[in-house]
Amino acid sequence: MAEEKIYPYAVARIRVLEKNLLSKQTLNQMADEKEIESCLRTLTEYGYDNVPEGNAREFEQVLSAELSKTYAVIRELVPEEKFINIFLYKNDYQNLKVLLKEEVSGIDGTQYIVQGGTEPVEKLKQSILDRNYTDLPKIMGEAIEEALELYSKTQSGQMIDIALDRGAFRQMAQSAKESENAFVIGYTARVCDLTNLKSFLRMRHMNKDFGAFMNVFVEGGDISSSVFFNAYGTDNPTDQFKGTRYDQIFEIGSEKGFTEFEKMCDDFIMDYVKSAKYIALTLEPLIAYLYAKESEIKTVRIILTSKLNQISSEIIKERVREAYV
Amino acid sequence: MEFLSAISDGQFLAIAGAAIAALFAGMGSAKGTSIAGQAAAGVVTEDPGKFGQLLVLQLLPGTQGLYGFIIAFLILSKAGIIGGAAVPTAAQGFQLLAAGLPIGLVGYVSGIYQGKAAAAGVGIVAKKPEELGKAITFAAIVETYALLGLLVSFLAYNGITIG
Numbered sequence: 050m051a052e053e054k055i056y057p058y059a060v061a062r063i064r065v066l067e068k069n070l071l072s073k074q075t076l077n078q079m080a081d082e083k084e085i086e087s088c089l090r091t092l093t094e095y096g097y098d099n100v101p102e103g104n105a106r107e108f109e110q111v112l113s114a115e116l117s118k119t120y121a122v123i124r125e126l127v128p129e130e131k132f133i134n135i136f137l138y139k140n141d142y143q144n145l146k147v148l149l150k151e152e153v154s155g156i157d158g159t160q161y162i163v164q165g166g167t168e169p170v171e172k173l174k175q176s177i178l179d180r181n182y183t184d185l186p187k188i189m190g191e192a193i194e195e196a197l198e199l200y201s202k203t204q205s206g207q208m209i210d211i212a213l214d215r216g217a218f219r220q221m222a223q224s225a226k227e228s229e230n231a232f233v234i235g236y237t238a239r240v241c242d243l244t245n246l247k248s249f250l251r252m253r254h255m256n257k258d259f260g261a262f263m264n265v266f267v268e269g270g271d272i273s274s275s276v277f278f279n280a281y282g283t284d285n286p287t288d289q290f291k292g293t294r295y296d297q298i299f300e301i302g303s304e305k306g307f308t309e310f311e312k313m314c315d316d317f318i319m320d321y322v323k324s325a326k327y328i329a330l331t332l333e334p335l336i337a338y339l340y341a342k343e344s345e346i347k348t349v350r351i352i353l354t355s356k357l358n359q360i361s362s363e364i365i366k367e368r369v370r371e372a373y374v
Numbered sequence: 375m376e377f378l379s380a381i382s383d384g385q386f387l388a389i390a391g392a393a394i395a396a397l398f399a400g401m402g403s404a405k406g407t408s409i410a411g412q413a414a415a416g417v418v419t420e421d422p423g424k425f426g427q428l429l430v431l432q433l434l435p436g437t438q439g440l441y442g443f444i445i446a447f448l449i450l451s452k453a454g455i456i457g458g459a460a461v462p463t464a465a466q467g468f469q470l471l472a473a474g475l476p477i478g479l480v481g482y483v484s485g486i487y488q489g490k491a492a493a494a495g496v497g498i499v500a501k502k503p504e505e506l507g508k509a510i511t512f513a514a515i516v517e518t519y520a521l522l523g524l525l526v527s528f529l530a531y532n533g534i535t536i537g
Contacts, residue, residue: 057409057493061416064500329494330409 055330059126063338066122069096071345073372076352080365085356092349108353112346117165119342123335130332132228134167135221135237136339141166141173141189142217148177149196149209188223192216215267218244222269232325232333236340239294239321241270243314246295249277250303250310253286308368316371319344323373341373348372387467388453391474392446395527398478399442399520402485406435409489410513413496424499427506431495434513435488438481441524445477448531460537473530480523488516 071079075095079088089108093100097115101107123133140163147158148170162170168185176182182190196212199205218241225237244267252262259281266274272293280289290299298317302310318340325337348370355365380386414428449470450456462470495509 055409055490057413057496058416061413061493061496061500062419063416064497065417065420068501329497330413330490 053331056127056332056335057330060328060330060334062122062126063334067334067338067341067374070341070374071095071349071372072374073369076345076348076369076372077366079349079352080355080369081362082356085353088353088356106357109350112350113164116343116346119339120165123339127332127335130228130335131224132230132233132332132336133339135224135228135233136343137165137167138217138220138224140164141168142192142213142220144170144173145177145189145193145196146210146213148174149193149200149213150206152177153200153206153209186220188216188220192219211264214265218267218269225269230332230336233336236318236321236336237269238271239318241267242272242295243317245270245272245277246299246302247307247311247314249280249286251307253281312368312370315344315347319371319373326373337373344370345372382464382467384462384464384467385453385455387464388449388462388470389455391467391471392449392453392455393474394471394478395442395449395474395481396439396446396478397442399445399481399485400439402482403436403439403442404485406438406485406487406489406492407432409486410435410492410496413493417496417500421500424503427499427503428496430506431492431499431509431513434492434510434517435485437517438477438485438488438520441477441520441527442481445474445524445527445531448528449474452531452534452536454536462536466534466536469534470531473527473534475527476523476530477520477527481520484516484520484523488513488520491516 071091075091079091082088082091086102089100089102092111097111098118099114100111120133120137127133143161143163144166147161150156151158164170166173168189172184176185176190177193182193185193192213192215195216196209199208199212202208221237222241225234228234248262248265252265259278262277262281263274266277272290272295276289276293280286283289287296287300287303290296295317298310298313302313305313322337322340325333328334348368351368352365355368410432414425414432417424417428447456452459452462453467453470454461492509492513495513498505498509
Protein backbone atom coordinates (compact mmCIF):
# COMPACT_ATOMS: atom_id res chain seq x y z
CA MET A 50 0.00 0.00 0.00
CA ALA A 51 1.69 3.16 -1.18
CA GLU A 52 0.94 5.80 1.37
CA GLU A 53 0.67 9.43 0.44
CA LYS A 54 3.28 11.54 2.14
CA ILE A 55 1.90 13.48 5.07
CA TYR A 56 2.92 16.88 6.41
CA PRO A 57 1.25 17.33 9.82
CA TYR A 58 3.59 20.12 10.92
CA ALA A 59 3.33 22.13 7.71
CA VAL A 60 -0.44 21.85 7.43
CA ALA A 61 -0.96 22.80 11.07
CA ARG A 62 1.19 25.89 10.67
CA ILE A 63 -0.70 26.86 7.56
CA ARG A 64 -3.97 26.46 9.48
CA VAL A 65 -2.82 29.09 11.94
CA LEU A 66 -1.61 31.39 9.15
CA GLU A 67 -4.96 31.05 7.42
CA LYS A 68 -6.49 32.97 10.30
CA ASN A 69 -4.66 36.02 9.01
CA LEU A 70 -6.13 35.79 5.53
CA LEU A 71 -8.54 38.58 4.68
CA SER A 72 -12.11 37.41 4.31
CA LYS A 73 -14.35 38.65 1.55
CA GLN A 74 -16.20 40.68 4.16
CA THR A 75 -13.04 42.41 5.31
CA LEU A 76 -12.05 43.11 1.71
CA ASN A 77 -15.45 44.63 1.05
CA GLN A 78 -15.07 46.76 4.17
CA MET A 79 -11.75 47.96 2.83
CA ALA A 80 -13.46 48.88 -0.42
CA ASP A 81 -16.01 50.83 1.60
CA GLU A 82 -13.47 52.84 3.60
CA LYS A 83 -13.37 56.54 2.84
CA GLU A 84 -9.69 56.93 3.60
CA ILE A 85 -6.94 54.79 2.13
CA GLU A 86 -5.21 55.08 5.52
CA SER A 87 -7.93 52.92 7.07
CA CYS A 88 -7.28 50.25 4.43
CA LEU A 89 -3.60 50.31 5.29
CA ARG A 90 -4.44 49.96 8.98
CA THR A 91 -6.43 46.83 8.18
CA LEU A 92 -3.39 45.39 6.42
CA THR A 93 -1.24 45.99 9.48
CA GLU A 94 -3.88 44.27 11.59
CA TYR A 95 -3.68 41.21 9.36
CA GLY A 96 0.07 40.85 9.63
CA TYR A 97 1.40 42.81 6.66
CA ASP A 98 4.79 44.24 7.60
CA ASN A 99 5.98 47.85 7.42
CA VAL A 100 2.76 49.30 6.07
CA PRO A 101 3.46 53.00 5.40
CA GLU A 102 1.29 55.33 7.41
CA GLY A 103 1.89 58.56 5.62
CA ASN A 104 2.74 57.81 2.05
CA ALA A 105 0.04 55.57 0.65
CA ARG A 106 1.78 55.28 -2.70
CA GLU A 107 4.42 53.03 -1.24
CA PHE A 108 2.04 50.14 -0.76
CA GLU A 109 3.43 48.19 -3.72
CA GLN A 110 6.57 47.34 -1.73
CA VAL A 111 4.45 46.11 1.14
CA LEU A 112 2.51 43.81 -1.15
CA SER A 113 5.55 42.31 -2.83
CA ALA A 114 7.23 41.85 0.55
CA GLU A 115 4.15 40.03 1.77
CA LEU A 116 4.22 37.77 -1.28
CA SER A 117 7.91 36.98 -0.79
CA LYS A 118 7.16 36.21 2.85
CA THR A 119 4.51 33.74 1.74
CA TYR A 120 6.83 31.99 -0.71
CA ALA A 121 9.50 31.86 1.99
CA VAL A 122 7.16 30.20 4.50
CA ILE A 123 6.16 27.51 2.03
CA ARG A 124 9.78 26.92 1.03
CA GLU A 125 10.73 26.57 4.67
CA LEU A 126 7.89 24.15 5.34
CA VAL A 127 8.40 21.84 2.38
CA PRO A 128 11.85 22.55 0.91
CA GLU A 129 11.82 19.29 -1.05
CA GLU A 130 8.59 20.00 -2.87
CA LYS A 131 8.68 21.52 -6.32
CA PHE A 132 5.07 22.60 -6.66
CA ILE A 133 5.87 26.10 -5.49
CA ASN A 134 7.68 26.61 -8.81
CA ILE A 135 4.33 26.45 -10.57
CA PHE A 136 3.54 29.73 -8.87
CA LEU A 137 6.96 31.23 -9.52
CA TYR A 138 7.49 30.55 -13.22
CA LYS A 139 5.35 33.52 -14.15
CA ASN A 140 7.98 35.77 -12.56
CA ASP A 141 10.79 34.10 -14.52
CA TYR A 142 8.95 34.50 -17.76
CA GLN A 143 8.04 38.07 -16.97
CA ASN A 144 11.74 38.76 -16.47
CA LEU A 145 12.61 36.96 -19.68
CA LYS A 146 10.15 39.14 -21.55
CA VAL A 147 11.75 42.24 -20.10
CA LEU A 148 15.29 41.04 -20.81
CA LEU A 149 14.58 40.01 -24.39
CA LYS A 150 12.77 43.23 -25.17
CA GLU A 151 15.54 45.17 -23.52
CA GLU A 152 17.95 43.48 -25.87
CA VAL A 153 16.00 44.02 -29.08
CA SER A 154 14.94 47.57 -28.28
CA GLY A 155 17.94 48.81 -26.34
CA ILE A 156 15.64 50.43 -23.79
CA ASP A 157 16.39 49.80 -20.13
CA GLY A 158 13.64 47.71 -18.56
CA THR A 159 15.02 47.32 -15.04
CA GLN A 160 11.91 48.80 -13.46
CA TYR A 161 9.82 45.93 -14.86
CA ILE A 162 12.02 43.18 -13.43
CA VAL A 163 10.25 41.27 -10.68
CA GLN A 164 11.75 39.26 -7.82
CA GLY A 165 10.72 35.82 -6.74
CA GLY A 166 11.34 33.69 -9.83
CA THR A 167 12.85 30.20 -9.74
CA GLU A 168 16.05 31.46 -11.40
CA PRO A 169 18.08 34.52 -10.42
CA VAL A 170 17.70 37.40 -12.87
CA GLU A 171 21.47 37.59 -13.37
CA LYS A 172 21.54 34.01 -14.54
CA LEU A 173 18.77 34.65 -17.04
CA LYS A 174 20.59 37.71 -18.29
CA GLN A 175 23.84 35.83 -18.75
CA SER A 176 22.15 32.92 -20.53
CA ILE A 177 20.50 35.26 -23.00
CA LEU A 178 23.73 37.14 -23.53
CA ASP A 179 25.64 33.92 -24.22
CA ARG A 180 22.78 32.37 -26.15
CA ASN A 181 23.46 29.34 -24.01
CA TYR A 182 20.48 27.87 -22.17
CA THR A 183 21.96 24.65 -20.83
CA ASP A 184 21.75 25.90 -17.24
CA LEU A 185 18.08 26.79 -17.57
CA PRO A 186 15.18 24.34 -17.58
CA LYS A 187 14.80 22.82 -21.06
CA ILE A 188 11.38 24.33 -21.73
CA MET A 189 12.63 27.77 -20.76
CA GLY A 190 15.54 27.57 -23.19
CA GLU A 191 13.26 26.44 -25.98
CA ALA A 192 10.85 29.27 -25.27
CA ILE A 193 13.63 31.86 -25.44
CA GLU A 194 14.87 30.44 -28.73
CA GLU A 195 11.35 30.43 -30.12
CA ALA A 196 10.79 34.01 -28.98
CA LEU A 197 13.98 35.22 -30.62
CA GLU A 198 13.20 33.33 -33.81
CA LEU A 199 9.67 34.69 -34.01
CA TYR A 200 10.94 38.15 -33.34
CA SER A 201 13.54 38.01 -36.07
CA LYS A 202 10.83 36.92 -38.49
CA THR A 203 8.18 39.45 -37.51
CA GLN A 204 10.07 42.26 -35.75
CA SER A 205 7.11 42.36 -33.37
CA GLY A 206 7.69 42.57 -29.65
CA GLN A 207 4.31 41.02 -29.11
CA MET A 208 5.62 37.75 -30.52
CA ILE A 209 8.14 37.63 -27.69
CA ASP A 210 5.27 37.84 -25.20
CA ILE A 211 3.33 35.17 -27.03
CA ALA A 212 6.20 32.70 -27.26
CA LEU A 213 7.19 33.20 -23.64
CA ASP A 214 3.63 32.93 -22.37
CA ARG A 215 3.25 29.64 -24.15
CA GLY A 216 6.53 28.53 -22.61
CA ALA A 217 5.42 29.59 -19.13
CA PHE A 218 2.28 27.51 -19.28
CA ARG A 219 4.08 24.54 -20.81
CA GLN A 220 6.55 24.72 -17.96
CA MET A 221 3.77 24.91 -15.38
CA ALA A 222 1.99 21.92 -16.88
CA GLN A 223 5.25 19.98 -16.96
CA SER A 224 6.01 20.69 -13.30
CA ALA A 225 2.46 19.79 -12.35
CA LYS A 226 2.82 16.46 -14.10
CA GLU A 227 6.10 15.77 -12.37
CA SER A 228 4.57 16.53 -8.98
CA GLU A 229 2.18 13.59 -9.52
CA ASN A 230 -0.23 15.34 -7.21
CA ALA A 231 -3.80 15.28 -8.52
CA PHE A 232 -4.64 18.58 -6.85
CA VAL A 233 -1.70 20.38 -8.46
CA ILE A 234 -2.45 18.84 -11.84
CA GLY A 235 -6.10 19.88 -11.57
CA TYR A 236 -5.12 23.38 -10.55
CA THR A 237 -2.74 23.86 -13.47
CA ALA A 238 -5.19 22.42 -15.98
CA ARG A 239 -7.82 24.89 -14.81
CA VAL A 240 -5.45 27.82 -15.01
CA CYS A 241 -4.46 26.85 -18.57
CA ASP A 242 -8.04 26.25 -19.69
CA LEU A 243 -9.23 29.57 -18.31
CA THR A 244 -6.34 31.37 -19.99
CA ASN A 245 -7.46 29.88 -23.28
CA LEU A 246 -11.07 30.77 -22.63
CA LYS A 247 -10.07 34.37 -21.95
CA SER A 248 -8.04 34.47 -25.17
CA PHE A 249 -10.93 32.89 -27.02
CA LEU A 250 -13.37 35.59 -25.94
CA ARG A 251 -10.91 38.38 -26.54
CA MET A 252 -9.87 37.18 -29.98
CA ARG A 253 -13.41 36.65 -31.12
CA HIS A 254 -14.35 40.03 -29.81
CA MET A 255 -11.56 41.59 -31.85
CA ASN A 256 -12.72 39.64 -34.92
CA LYS A 257 -9.40 37.84 -35.26
CA ASP A 258 -9.29 34.54 -37.17
CA PHE A 259 -8.64 31.15 -35.61
CA GLY A 260 -4.97 31.30 -36.60
CA ALA A 261 -4.51 34.31 -34.37
CA PHE A 262 -6.18 32.45 -31.51
CA MET A 263 -3.93 29.42 -32.00
CA ASN A 264 -0.95 31.72 -31.67
CA VAL A 265 -1.90 32.49 -28.11
CA PHE A 266 -3.34 29.06 -27.30
CA VAL A 267 -1.48 27.50 -24.39
CA GLU A 268 -1.00 23.79 -23.79
CA GLY A 269 -1.60 22.09 -20.49
CA GLY A 270 -5.36 22.43 -20.17
CA ASP A 271 -8.02 19.78 -20.42
CA ILE A 272 -9.86 21.42 -23.32
CA SER A 273 -8.13 20.65 -26.60
CA SER A 274 -7.63 23.11 -29.42
CA SER A 275 -10.15 21.19 -31.54
CA VAL A 276 -12.95 22.15 -29.15
CA PHE A 277 -11.92 25.78 -29.53
CA PHE A 278 -11.74 25.31 -33.29
CA ASN A 279 -15.32 24.03 -33.38
CA ALA A 280 -16.46 26.84 -31.10
CA TYR A 281 -14.68 29.47 -33.12
CA GLY A 282 -16.68 28.72 -36.23
CA THR A 283 -20.15 28.85 -34.69
CA ASP A 284 -22.35 31.73 -33.70
CA ASN A 285 -23.19 30.07 -30.46
CA PRO A 286 -19.91 28.86 -28.95
CA THR A 287 -21.53 28.17 -25.58
CA ASP A 288 -22.84 24.84 -26.91
CA GLN A 289 -19.32 23.65 -27.61
CA PHE A 290 -18.37 24.07 -23.98
CA LYS A 291 -21.39 22.17 -22.70
CA GLY A 292 -20.28 19.19 -20.70
CA THR A 293 -17.00 20.79 -19.72
CA ARG A 294 -16.66 22.24 -16.24
CA TYR A 295 -16.63 25.71 -17.73
CA ASP A 296 -20.02 25.83 -19.42
CA GLN A 297 -21.66 28.05 -16.82
CA ILE A 298 -18.85 30.50 -16.37
CA PHE A 299 -18.46 30.75 -20.14
CA GLU A 300 -22.14 31.40 -20.67
CA ILE A 301 -22.36 34.14 -18.05
CA GLY A 302 -18.91 35.48 -18.82
CA SER A 303 -19.46 35.94 -22.52
CA GLU A 304 -22.47 38.11 -21.75
CA LYS A 305 -21.03 40.27 -19.01
CA GLY A 306 -17.77 41.56 -20.44
CA PHE A 307 -14.11 40.94 -19.70
CA THR A 308 -13.72 42.58 -16.32
CA GLU A 309 -16.48 40.45 -14.90
CA PHE A 310 -15.25 37.37 -16.74
CA GLU A 311 -11.74 37.72 -15.36
CA LYS A 312 -13.12 37.97 -11.87
CA MET A 313 -15.28 34.90 -12.48
CA CYS A 314 -12.22 32.97 -13.64
CA ASP A 315 -10.37 33.87 -10.45
CA ASP A 316 -13.38 32.91 -8.37
CA PHE A 317 -13.65 29.64 -10.28
CA ILE A 318 -10.10 28.68 -9.34
CA MET A 319 -10.68 29.81 -5.76
CA ASP A 320 -13.69 27.56 -5.61
CA TYR A 321 -11.55 24.63 -6.73
CA VAL A 322 -8.79 25.47 -4.31
CA LYS A 323 -11.20 25.74 -1.38
CA SER A 324 -11.66 21.96 -1.35
CA ALA A 325 -8.25 21.88 0.39
CA LYS A 326 -9.82 23.38 3.50
CA TYR A 327 -11.05 19.96 4.50
CA ILE A 328 -7.78 18.11 4.00
CA ALA A 329 -5.84 17.59 7.19
CA LEU A 330 -2.47 16.04 6.44
CA THR A 331 -1.36 16.18 2.82
CA LEU A 332 0.07 18.95 0.64
CA GLU A 333 -3.14 20.48 -0.68
CA PRO A 334 -3.66 23.12 2.03
CA LEU A 335 -0.20 24.52 1.32
CA ILE A 336 -0.92 24.92 -2.36
CA ALA A 337 -4.27 26.43 -1.54
CA TYR A 338 -2.68 28.87 0.89
CA LEU A 339 -0.25 30.04 -1.76
CA TYR A 340 -3.07 30.64 -4.20
CA ALA A 341 -5.20 32.28 -1.52
CA LYS A 342 -2.41 34.66 -0.61
CA GLU A 343 -1.65 35.54 -4.23
CA SER A 344 -5.31 36.19 -4.83
CA GLU A 345 -5.63 38.27 -1.66
CA ILE A 346 -2.67 40.44 -2.62
CA LYS A 347 -4.10 40.90 -6.09
CA THR A 348 -7.40 42.05 -4.64
CA VAL A 349 -5.72 44.35 -2.13
CA ARG A 350 -3.75 45.87 -5.01
CA ILE A 351 -6.98 46.46 -6.93
CA ILE A 352 -8.59 48.08 -3.90
CA LEU A 353 -5.65 50.34 -3.05
CA THR A 354 -5.04 51.40 -6.65
CA SER A 355 -8.72 52.18 -7.06
CA LYS A 356 -8.71 54.15 -3.81
CA LEU A 357 -5.74 56.20 -4.96
CA ASN A 358 -7.61 56.99 -8.14
CA GLN A 359 -10.82 57.90 -6.30
CA ILE A 360 -12.89 55.15 -7.84
CA SER A 361 -16.24 54.65 -6.10
CA SER A 362 -16.68 51.87 -3.55
CA GLU A 363 -19.41 50.25 -5.60
CA ILE A 364 -17.16 49.73 -8.58
CA ILE A 365 -14.30 48.49 -6.41
CA LYS A 366 -16.59 45.98 -4.74
CA GLU A 367 -17.57 44.55 -8.10
CA ARG A 368 -13.94 43.66 -8.58
CA VAL A 369 -13.26 42.17 -5.17
CA ARG A 370 -12.39 38.50 -5.61
CA GLU A 371 -13.72 35.59 -3.58
CA ALA A 372 -11.52 34.96 -0.58
CA TYR A 373 -10.28 31.62 0.74
CA VAL A 374 -11.69 32.18 4.21
CA MET B 375 15.43 -31.06 16.95
CA GLU B 376 16.67 -28.89 19.72
CA PHE B 377 15.56 -25.85 17.77
CA LEU B 378 12.08 -27.23 17.25
CA SER B 379 11.67 -27.99 20.93
CA ALA B 380 12.99 -24.53 21.78
CA ILE B 381 10.40 -22.74 19.69
CA SER B 382 7.59 -24.94 20.94
CA ASP B 383 8.57 -24.19 24.49
CA GLY B 384 5.58 -22.80 26.39
CA GLN B 385 7.47 -19.94 27.96
CA PHE B 386 9.06 -18.92 24.67
CA LEU B 387 5.64 -18.77 23.00
CA ALA B 388 4.27 -16.71 25.86
CA ILE B 389 7.14 -14.25 25.51
CA ALA B 390 6.41 -14.06 21.78
CA GLY B 391 2.78 -13.21 22.56
CA ALA B 392 3.80 -10.55 25.07
CA ALA B 393 6.30 -9.17 22.57
CA ILE B 394 3.69 -8.87 19.84
CA ALA B 395 1.33 -7.05 22.18
CA ALA B 396 3.96 -4.59 23.41
CA LEU B 397 5.81 -4.19 20.12
CA PHE B 398 3.04 -3.45 17.72
CA ALA B 399 0.81 -1.47 20.05
CA GLY B 400 3.87 0.53 21.08
CA MET B 401 4.82 1.20 17.47
CA GLY B 402 1.28 2.31 16.69
CA SER B 403 1.33 4.75 19.58
CA ALA B 404 4.77 6.05 18.68
CA LYS B 405 3.67 6.79 15.14
CA GLY B 406 0.34 8.21 16.23
CA THR B 407 1.72 10.54 18.87
CA SER B 408 4.42 11.61 16.42
CA ILE B 409 1.90 12.61 13.76
CA ALA B 410 -0.27 14.47 16.26
CA GLY B 411 2.82 15.98 17.88
CA GLN B 412 4.13 17.33 14.59
CA ALA B 413 0.78 18.94 13.89
CA ALA B 414 0.69 20.40 17.39
CA ALA B 415 4.21 21.76 16.95
CA GLY B 416 3.09 23.46 13.76
CA VAL B 417 0.41 25.35 15.63
CA VAL B 418 2.63 26.13 18.63
CA THR B 419 5.24 27.64 16.28
CA GLU B 420 2.76 30.35 15.40
CA ASP B 421 0.69 30.36 18.56
CA PRO B 422 2.53 29.07 21.68
CA GLY B 423 -0.52 29.72 23.89
CA LYS B 424 -2.27 26.61 22.58
CA PHE B 425 0.28 24.19 24.03
CA GLY B 426 -1.94 22.91 26.84
CA GLN B 427 -4.93 22.18 24.66
CA LEU B 428 -2.85 20.50 21.99
CA LEU B 429 -1.06 18.26 24.47
CA VAL B 430 -4.36 16.50 25.17
CA LEU B 431 -4.75 15.75 21.47
CA GLN B 432 -1.22 14.47 21.18
CA LEU B 433 -1.70 12.12 24.14
CA LEU B 434 -4.79 10.41 22.74
CA PRO B 435 -2.94 8.01 20.41
CA GLY B 436 -0.60 7.14 23.26
CA THR B 437 -3.04 4.78 25.00
CA GLN B 438 -2.54 1.86 22.61
CA GLY B 439 1.03 1.45 23.77
CA LEU B 440 -0.19 1.36 27.33
CA TYR B 441 -2.80 -1.33 26.54
CA GLY B 442 -0.15 -3.41 24.79
CA PHE B 443 2.08 -3.06 27.80
CA ILE B 444 -0.66 -4.20 30.19
CA ILE B 445 -1.41 -7.33 28.16
CA ALA B 446 2.28 -8.08 27.77
CA PHE B 447 2.78 -7.76 31.52
CA LEU B 448 -0.18 -10.03 32.27
CA ILE B 449 1.01 -12.68 29.83
CA LEU B 450 4.52 -12.61 31.22
CA SER B 451 3.33 -13.05 34.76
CA LYS B 452 0.91 -15.86 33.88
CA ALA B 453 3.71 -17.72 32.06
CA GLY B 454 5.91 -17.56 35.12
CA ILE B 455 8.47 -15.25 33.57
CA ILE B 456 7.66 -12.52 36.05
CA GLY B 457 7.00 -13.99 39.47
CA GLY B 458 7.03 -17.69 40.09
CA ALA B 459 3.85 -19.08 38.50
CA ALA B 460 3.69 -22.50 36.85
CA VAL B 461 5.38 -22.98 33.47
CA PRO B 462 2.89 -23.32 30.55
CA THR B 463 2.82 -26.27 28.19
CA ALA B 464 3.39 -25.77 24.46
CA ALA B 465 -0.38 -25.64 23.81
CA GLN B 466 -0.88 -23.08 26.58
CA GLY B 467 2.04 -21.11 25.22
CA PHE B 468 0.34 -20.93 21.84
CA GLN B 469 -2.84 -19.77 23.55
CA LEU B 470 -0.98 -16.96 25.26
CA LEU B 471 0.63 -16.05 21.96
CA ALA B 472 -2.77 -15.82 20.33
CA ALA B 473 -4.07 -13.71 23.21
CA GLY B 474 -1.41 -11.11 22.50
CA LEU B 475 -2.44 -10.68 18.86
CA PRO B 476 -5.62 -8.55 19.09
CA ILE B 477 -4.18 -5.64 21.05
CA GLY B 478 -0.89 -5.88 19.14
CA LEU B 479 -2.38 -5.59 15.69
CA VAL B 480 -5.36 -3.37 16.44
CA GLY B 481 -3.13 -1.20 18.59
CA TYR B 482 -0.70 -0.71 15.73
CA VAL B 483 -3.27 0.27 13.15
CA SER B 484 -5.54 2.27 15.42
CA GLY B 485 -2.58 4.16 16.91
CA ILE B 486 -1.57 5.49 13.51
CA TYR B 487 -5.09 6.32 12.43
CA GLN B 488 -5.90 7.94 15.73
CA GLY B 489 -2.80 10.06 15.28
CA LYS B 490 -4.11 11.25 11.94
CA ALA B 491 -7.53 12.03 13.39
CA ALA B 492 -5.85 13.91 16.24
CA ALA B 493 -3.71 15.87 13.75
CA ALA B 494 -6.86 16.86 11.92
CA GLY B 495 -8.28 17.91 15.29
CA VAL B 496 -5.23 20.09 15.81
CA GLY B 497 -6.41 21.94 12.69
CA ILE B 498 -9.71 22.64 14.44
CA VAL B 499 -8.01 23.96 17.56
CA ALA B 500 -5.71 26.10 15.42
CA LYS B 501 -8.69 28.04 14.14
CA LYS B 502 -11.31 27.57 16.85
CA PRO B 503 -9.76 26.80 20.22
CA GLU B 504 -13.20 26.72 21.84
CA GLU B 505 -13.99 23.58 19.83
CA LEU B 506 -11.33 21.45 21.53
CA GLY B 507 -14.01 19.09 22.86
CA LYS B 508 -15.16 18.23 19.36
CA ALA B 509 -11.63 17.65 18.18
CA ILE B 510 -11.06 15.26 21.09
CA THR B 511 -14.31 13.44 20.38
CA PHE B 512 -13.38 12.71 16.76
CA ALA B 513 -10.04 11.27 17.74
CA ALA B 514 -11.49 9.42 20.72
CA ILE B 515 -13.88 7.45 18.51
CA VAL B 516 -10.86 5.61 17.12
CA GLU B 517 -10.01 4.65 20.69
CA THR B 518 -13.08 2.39 20.79
CA TYR B 519 -11.39 -0.15 18.54
CA ALA B 520 -8.19 -0.16 20.51
CA LEU B 521 -10.31 -0.80 23.61
CA LEU B 522 -12.12 -3.67 21.89
CA GLY B 523 -8.76 -5.17 20.96
CA LEU B 524 -7.65 -4.82 24.56
CA LEU B 525 -10.86 -6.42 25.78
CA VAL B 526 -10.55 -9.46 23.50
CA SER B 527 -6.90 -9.89 24.43
CA PHE B 528 -7.82 -9.67 28.10
CA LEU B 529 -10.75 -12.10 27.84
CA ALA B 530 -8.58 -14.61 26.02
CA TYR B 531 -5.82 -14.20 28.54
CA ASN B 532 -8.28 -14.56 31.40
CA GLY B 533 -9.64 -17.82 30.02
CA ILE B 534 -6.28 -19.52 29.80
CA THR B 535 -5.41 -21.60 32.87
CA ILE B 536 -1.88 -22.78 33.41
CA GLY B 537 -0.94 -25.82 35.42
